[in-house]
Amino acid sequence: MKRIVTATVLNQSGVLNRITGLFTRRQFNIESITVGATETEGVSKMTFVIHVDDDRTVEQVVKQLNKQIDVLKVNDITEQAIVTRELALLKVMTTPQTRAEINVIIEPFRATIIDVARDSVTIQVVGNFEKIEAMIELLRPYGIKEVARTGQTAIKRGSQRFVSESKQVSILN
Amino acid sequence: MSQNAKAADLKVDDQKTKAAQPMNGADLFIETLKNENVEVMFGYPGGAVLPLYDALYKNPIRHILARHEQAAIHAAEGYARVSGKPGVVLATSGPGATNLVTGITDAMMDSIPLVVFTGQVATGVIGTDAFQEADVIGITMPITKHNYQVRSMEDLPRIVHEAFHIATTGRPGPVLIDIPKDIAITVGSVEFSDELDLPGYQPNFKPNSLQVKKLRGALAQAKKPVILAGAGVLFAKASEELLQFVEKMQIPVVNTLLGLGGFPADHPLCLGMGGMHGTYAANTALYESDLLINIGARFDDRLTGNLAHFAPNATVAHIDIDPAEIGKNVPTQIPIVADAREALKKILSLDFEAPQADEWREKLQKDKKDYPLWNSETDEGISPQRLMKLIHDITDGDAVVTTDVGQHQMWTAQYYGFNKPDQWVTSGGLGTMGFGFPSAIGAQIAKPDKTVVAVAGDAGFQMTLQELGLVAELKLPVKIVIYNNMALGMVRQWQETFYEERYSQSLIPVQPDFVKLAEAYGLRGYVVTTEEEAEKVMRETLTDNEPVLIDCRIKPKEMVYPMIAPGKGLHEMIGVKPQ
Numbered sequence: 001m002k003r004i005v006t007a008t009v010l011n012q013s014g015v016l017n018r019i020t021g022l023f024t025r026r027q028f029n030i031e032s033i034t035v036g037a038t039e040t041e042g043v044s045k046m047t048f049v050i051h052v053d054d055d056r057t058v059e060q061v062v063k064q065l066n067k068q069i070d071v072l073k074v075n076d077i078t079e080q081a082i083v084t085r086e087l088a089l090l091k092v093m094t095t096p097q098t099r100a101e102i103n104v105i106i107e108p109f110r111a112t113i114i115d116v117a118r119d120s121v122t123i124q125v126v127g128n129f130e131k132i133e134a135m136i137e138l139l140r141p142y143g144i145k146e147v148a149r150t151g152q153t154a155i156k157r158g159s160q161r162f163v164s165e166s167k168q169v170s171i172l173n
Numbered sequence: 174m175s176q177n178a179k180a181a182d183l184k185v186d187d188q189k190t191k192a193a194q195p196m197n198g199a200d201l202f203i204e205t206l207k208n209e210n211v212e213v214m215f216g217y218p219g220g221a222v223l224p225l226y227d228a229l230y231k232n233p234i235r236h237i238l239a240r241h242e243q244a245a246i247h248a249a250e251g252y253a254r255v256s257g258k259p260g261v262v263l264a265t266s267g268p269g270a271t272n273l274v275t276g277i278t279d280a281m282m283d284s285i286p287l288v289v290f291t292g293q294v295a296t297g298v299i300g301t302d303a304f305q306e307a308d309v310i311g312i313t314m315p316i317t318k319h320n321y322q323v324r325s326m327e328d329l330p331r332i333v334h335e336a337f338h339i340a341t342t343g344r345p346g347p348v349l350i351d352i353p354k355d356i357a358i359t360v361g362s363v364e365f366s367d368e369l370d371l372p373g374y375q376p377n378f379k380p381n382s383l384q385v386k387k388l389r390g391a392l393a394q395a396k397k398p399v400i401l402a403g404a405g406v407l408f409a410k411a412s413e414e415l416l417q418f419v420e421k422m423q424i425p426v427v428n429t430l431l432g433l434g435g436f437p438a439d440h441p442l443c444l445g446m447g448g449m450h451g452t453y454a455a456n457t458a459l460y461e462s463d464l465l466i467n468i469g470a471r472f473d474d475r476l477t478g479n480l481a482h483f484a485p486n487a488t489v490a491h492i493d494i495d496p497a498e499i500g501k502n503v504p505t506q507i508p509i510v511a512d513a514r515e516a517l518k519k520i521l522s523l524d525f526e527a528p529q530a531d532e533w534r535e536k537l538q539k540d541k542k543d544y545p546l547w548n549s550e551t552d553e554g555i556s557p558q559r560l561m562k563l564i565h566d567i568t569d570g571d572a573v574v575t576t577d578v579g580q581h582q583m584w585t586a587q588y589y590g591f592n593k594p595d596q597w598v599t600s601g602g603l604g605t606m607g608f609g610f611p612s613a614i615g616a617q618i619a620k621p622d623k624t625v626v627a628v629a630g631d632a633g634f635q636m637t638l639q640e641l642g643l644v645a646e647l648k649l650p651v652k653i654v655i656y657n658n659m660a661l662g663m664v665r666q667w668q669e670t671f672y673e674e675r676y677s678q679s680l681i682p683v684q685p686d687f688v689k690l691a692e693a694y695g696l697r698g699y700v701v702t703t704e705e706e707a708e709k710v711m712r713e714t715l716t717d718n719e720p721v722l723i724d725c726r727i728k729p730k731e732m733v734y735p736m737i738a739p740g741k742g743l744h745e746m747i748g749v750k751p752q
Contacts, residue, residue: 010373013322018314025315056500063497069319069339072373 002031003058003078004154005048008038010070018068019046028052028061032086032151043072047153049129081157087150088132089114090123093143102142109135120145128152193364198326199228199357202290205333206234208365209288211261213237213252213618215245219265220305221292224357237618237647240639242269244611246276247637250285251612254598255573256619257410259286259340266292267305270351271312275605277347278316282602283431284408286345288336293322295355309351318346326359331366338369343376344495345408376494380511380519387507388466388490388520392422395464395488395528400426401447401476404601405469405493405513406435412594414517415468416440422527425537427455429470431601434591444537445546448476449737450583453544454537456735456743459484464528467491469513472502473602482742492516546587547734547751554728555704557581557656561588563708564626564654567715572596572624572652575613577633578604580662583733585628607636610653614640617649624652624715631657631724632681641694644720652715653722655687658729666732671739691722700724 009015016035023030031049038045052058058076065074092102102121103113111125125135129152136144196204202225206214213235218226229236239245242264249260260280264273270291280287294303310322319339321332329352336348392398406415412435419426419442426436427447436443445452447459456478459465465487470476477483483503490507491499499508509516548558561584564572574589575598576582582599591597598616600608613627634655644651656662664679691698697719701707707725714721734748 013324014310014314017311021314056504060497060501063501067495067497069371069374 001052003050003052003061003076004082004084004152005050005058005061005065005074005076005078006154007046007048007065007074008072009044009046009068010072011037011042011044012070015044015070016046018070019065022064022068023048023050023061026060026064028057032149034151034153036153045153047151049152077154077156081160082154083157084128084152084154085126086129086132086152087124087126088136089148090125090136090139090144091120091146092123092139093119093145094121095119098142102139105138106135111135193362195360195362197224197228197358197360198323198329198352199224200232201326201329201363202333202352202357203228203232203234205330205365206261208330209333209337212258214261214263215239215249215252215615216263217242217245217265217269219269219292221266221294221354222263222269222290222352222357224354225263225290225292225352228357236263237614237643239611239614240642241637242272243275243607244614244637244640244643246273246287246289247279247605247608247611248615248618248640249287250276250280250283250608251575251598251615252619253280253285253287253615254612255595255616257595258619259288259337260615262287262289264289264291265305266294266309267307269305270309271307274312274316275603277313277349279600279603279605279608280347281316281318283600284345284404285347286340287347288333288340289317289347289349291349291351292357293351293353296324296353297355299353309349313349316347317349318344320349320351322351323353323356326356326361327363329356330363334365334367335369335371338371339374343374377496377510378494378512378515380492380509380516382519384507384509385516385519385523388509389523389525391464391488391490391507392528393526396530397462397533398422398424398464398466398528398530399444399458399462400424401429401459401465401467401470402426402432402436403429403468403470404431404435406432407469407594409469409494409513409515410594411468411512411514411517412436414514414521418517418521421521422525423530423534424466424528425458425534427451427459429473429476430586430599432470433586434594434597435469437592438590439592441538442534444541446586447743448473449478450587450733450735451476452541452546452587453735453746453749454540456737456746457540458537460743462487465489467493468517469493471495471498474502477502477743478737478745479740479742482744544749549728549731549751551728553730554702554726555707557584557727557731558588559704560656560707560725560727561585561628563704563711564628564715565589567711568624568626572626573598573613573616573620574626574628575599575609575616576628577606577609577630578663579606579630579633580658580666580731580733581628581630581656583663584656587733606630606633608633610634610651611637611640613651613653614643614647614649617651618647625650626652626654626715628654628656630662631655631659631684631687632661635685638690641691641696641722645694645696649720650718651720653691653720655722655724656727657684657687657724658727658731659684660729663733669732670736687722687724696720696722698722698724700726702726
């Protein structure tokens with residue numbers, strides 16, 4: 001099953017290496033990692049999308065991450081009210097005939113063309129994983145030359161009223 | 174801890190003034206060690222640490238010069254295990270650092286507090302494959318509790334202070350600090366601070382009261398309770414509390430390999446060691462229990478056997494300071510994240526109701542009586558089991574005993590009978606050959622007045638025997654007992670049992686004359702081939718204040734029993750009774 005785990009970490013040298021090394025060594029399967037600055041200087045936030053077989057494995061992921069000295073806080077936010085976003089850049093082959101068609105296809109996705117060449121366009125799209133997958137499928141028949149995706153980053157919604165917190169892994173006080 | 178902290182407080186003012194003087198990084202390094210009350214360090218010099226060794230020359234701390242870095246770190250592990258203080262290690266960059274890797278991993282697996290310093294090439298040439306450069310931070314990241322590379326001389330006191338704190342608190346472990354050569358020669362004025370700013374490191378010592386209540390409820394219901402006492406009991410210094418709890422509740426106790434001595438072996442409620450070569454009573458108790466209380470053990474595979482058959486009917490309670498160990502291997506219904514001593518103190522304060530387990534205790538006492546450990550009665554050499562009982566008798570069961578890994582380790586664990594904490598030093602998790610002898614040196618340095626016996630196999634001893642030089646130099650009264658069966662005994666045992674006696678590369682036909690080897694270093698050496706000879710030599714030499722090496726020719730084909738074959742459960746023991 002797919003889980004989304006976030007970690008706030010001290011921005012020390014080698015911290016990314018520490019964490020990816022941990023995933024490799026403990027045989028945790030990562031689909032994507034994003035890393036970026038937070039509102040606090042010196043603190044970064046990482047978002048992992050991981051594939052695990054059972055709840056015990058995700059519990060281990062959270063606990064092993066927590067054990068790292070440079071890791072401040074870890075959350076499995078999969079079951080919470082969250083917003084996830086990913087940015088993708090797609091280079092799609094075009095002919096003068098298909099260019100307009102492509103424009104029509106991407107419009108409902110609120111994607112934009114950010115570069116045009118004689119025989120291709122580069123499209124930028126932002127959204128959750130499913131939305132990006134759906135757009136790629138629609139564009140595939142035109143010939144996709146290249147895809148670059150950032151991986152998902154996530155944030156909890158401001159209001160958590162309607163969601164159970166039962167998935168939180170914590171056995172501390 | 175609190176006493177140390179007080180001592181440190183008193184020293185702060187003194188240190189501040191001293192440290193505020195301009196000095197180079199190397200001198201500062203020595204000051205930081207003195208600030209942590211380091212009494213002894215184990216190491217080996219080299220190019221990148223020349224400035225550090227020069228500073229040590231001018232401002233001495235006792236330094237033990239091993240003959241190989243691996244032995245230096247194993248000695249530091251033995252020192253740490255017996256003294257309760259962190260072991261401090263210093264080695265040069267590149268090969269010096271990579272020679273430490275086995276010891277660092279060993280300490281990580283067995284939760285031994287170490288602070289390891291390695292030299293590094295100058296910051297300007299890091300990443301250029303310079304002479305004796307190795308990416309020690311990268312190499313040791315997965316085998317340390319934490320590691321640091323010092324990037325600025327001003328950071329050194331903070332990093333050293335954090336390293337000692339991290340190594341010795343929570344679940345202990347090794348911390349490594351890599352010091353580039355130019356940092357050691359940079360001059361500056363730095364003030365010490367005893368403040369710690371580690372927002373990501375807050376070990377939880379006190380148990381959660383809700384979980385403790387759950388344990389209370391489970392105990393009141395239990396008919397077949399058992400306690401599994403691990404090394405966490407020793408690290409937390411909780412033996413006294415454990416004994417009180419056990420006697421009050423009358424619950425039988427199984428020790429793990431590393432937990433031996435945490436609960437007295439001669440106590441009527443002690444079932445002995447559990448696991449692959451554990452006793453029948455201990456393994457049966459774990460298998461049949463309806464409430465398993467794990468105190469500071471990590472459910473290692475050598476203890477649990479096949480997890481699918483492990484304690485199938487038990488509610489599992491697990492007290493551990495490391496939350497990641499709880500539920501890692503065995504599903505746990507009552508998780509208690511806490512220091513073992515704090516948890517037991519809390520439990521004792523709550524006046525738990527003792528479980529109704531008379532029948533269970535009687536059954537286990539009968540198991541203990543009906544299925545004791547046994548040894549073969551052939552007369553082709555010294556019985557390794559009786560030899561260990563003899564060592565126990567001659568040393569009054571009071572020696573510090575160290576081992577490598579393998580048959581001799583299991584016989585020591587089974588037969589020495591550890592009744593007190595901190596007299597047992599062995600390589601458990603990593604299973605390191607060559608560990609026992611150097612760790613005995615460290616243990617002897619920590620406890621100069623204790624009898625320290627290094628039990629080693631003939632093969633393992635040859636991995637670190639160069640340290641005879643160190644024993645001779647320091648005149649350490651370490652007693653080296655070689656269990657000599659001309660083979661890698663445990664490998665041979667597995668080949669006999671599981672590989673149809675194909676003894677692939679496990680027999681060692683050519684050995685040095687161990688007696689002459691000892692004599693070459695100016696030490697006493699004996700070879701004994703019968704139990705009478707062994708007794709005579711040991712009565713003379715294990716009790717005096719001189720080092721000795723005794724080459725004991727044990728029965729070459731003796732096996733360690735009972736045994737649980739790999740992939741089998743605790744209820745599928747073989748060799749429970751003499752065949």
